[in-house]
Amino acid sequence: MRINWNWALLEKPVGNLCKRYARIVAQYPAPFIILPILLTAALATGLTKLTIFRNVDYLFAPLDARWKYEEEVFHNLWARTDDQFYPGKDVLRRKGLHMIVTAADDGSVLRLEQAQQFMDLLAWVENSTFVYNGTEYGYHDICLIFQNQCYVNSHANFLARIFINGDQDEFKVTYPQFRSTFQSDAIDLTMTLGGVETDPKTEVIKTAKAWLISYQLKQQTPLLNALSNTFETTMGQRIWRKETPTSLLNVYFFHSNTFEEELDEGNKRITPRFILTFIVVISFSIFGTITLKRKGSVVVIDWVTSKPYLAWSGVMATLLAIISAVGLGLHLGILFIDMVTVMPFLIISIGIDDMFLILAAWRSTDREAPVIDRIETAMQHAGVSVTMTSATDALSFFIGAMAPLPA
Incomplete structure (x- = not known):
């Protein structure tokens, strides 16, 4: 007897879960639009506490680094105060x-x-x-x-x-x-x-x-x-x-502040590029979802199959997620460091990738089916990929957070 092994144990339950969730969202869209915006607005208040932490010795050394203990020994035994300074024999930073x-x-x-x-x-x-x-x-x-x-x-x-x-x-x-x-x-x-x-x-x-x-x-x-x-x-x-x-x-x-100042300069150089990148990503997403068709001798946009608003909403949803996450972290007292400024690039890339997965699944559905059924079918297929990519990305960030290196 031939045994068929199926290793995709999560594909069906995750797909069915996404399918049921998509139907609820399609039937009652208002709460899923209004509540995330209100939640983001509330969490965004954490940005008022934004202070960039740039202590290089703390950020780029393991929390249990041996040199910290050894330095503390020197600090406790020799030259504990500024009044005990001796040039040429000073052991403190x-x-x-x-x-x-x-x-x-x-x-x-x-x-x-x-x-x-x-x-x-x-x-x-x-x-x-x-x-x-x-x-x-x-x-x-x-x-x-x-x-x-x-x-x-x-x-x-x-x-x-x-x-x-x-x-x-x-x-x-x-x-x-x-x-x-x-x-x-x-x-x-x-x-x-x-x-x-x-x-x-x-x-x-x-x-x-x-x-x-x-x-x-x-x-x-x-x-x-x-x-x-x-x-x-x-x-x-x-x-x-x-x-x-x-x-x-x-x-x-x-x-002694040169490293911190250079980190600040790097942050200032990245910020304008982030704005430019955001504009480029939005433009690419919108133009990437536009379908052209020939009408006689003229090429026109097929507004039935084109989904520029879906692309725009995908980028906006990602931006809301970034603002909410940073605001929540600041409310919880988590330090904000210069390294975090690259995070929006990663999150936007993931969000755009998921948006195109959903769009591809939507285009594979039956055009004559009701809209709610098409959304349900599209999310059943795309939801598994979106869930897996999001889960693996979250896991990688979690593993990074467990590392003894604060940065």
């Missing part, structure tokens, strides 16, 4: 502005004019002011204190003055460690100068390609943290606009 300075002509930064402009740059940073909540602040209000004064890159200051004053023959600055007769401890210059060329015999510095300077900032209180953020952003914008007094030097910067 603090707020800070870091700059690499090179010569505009790719030459040595230790030449007289370049060294003088480097000193002007240091003074420019240390004397810069910014405004926060209507009050003017400066670097000295948020700088970390070392030996009862603001940390001012003393090694870089010291070296630049030597070359400005022409005292390099007297001091004979060596690299990577400089042993001065004025200090008992050797000075490590590897974190101050880069691209260094030395005399092979004496290790005395001849030229250097770059300076590295850092301005680490206070962050112990919410106000100090906000002030440091404002200082970093303001100085970064000024450097980007080339407001530095350095015509002979190139200044490159990095600060």
